[in-house]
Amino acid sequence: MFIGQVTGTVVATRKTANMDGLPLRTVRRLTASAEPTETFVVAVDVVGADVGEYVLVTSGSASRNTHLTDKRPCDAIIMAIVDTWQIKGEIIYQKQG
Template sequence: MILGTVVGTVVAERRADQIEAAKYLLIDQCLQNGTGKNNFLVALDMIGAGPGEVVLLSQGSAARQTDLTDNKPMDAIIVGIIDQIDEQGTVVYKK
């Protein structure tokens, strides 16, 4: 699993994934406190994430193990929106 912050959207009218109404977001991978790493990827939004939210991503073969993405050319999907991250008893991120 990867943490990232939603920093934008990606629009592609023509795609090989054949997923109707697919919404792709530009994600900046981030540290556990939400600080961006300036390392971007594009992910299929499966849960309705929005700008500025810290999200949980699944990448690689795990991204193709949902009903929607099975046997599709998918490398990254958003599987959760983070509410809080606790590191060794200290809250380092809170929505």
């Protein structure tokens, strides 16, 4: 798992049928101090994240263990929207609003 920031949406009108209805987002991996890296992933969004939000991403076989992604060709999913991120008592990120 890693924490990342949603940077955009991927639209694919022609895809395998069992992926219909699954929203795709681009997510940029963040460092432990919330700095953006150069690493991006395309992830299935199962929680309704918006662009700019910090999210928890899982990949590999774990990404196919939700009711929406079971037996689908998913390699990464957004599994949570981050509200607060703390390391050693220091708040790294606090969601506004």
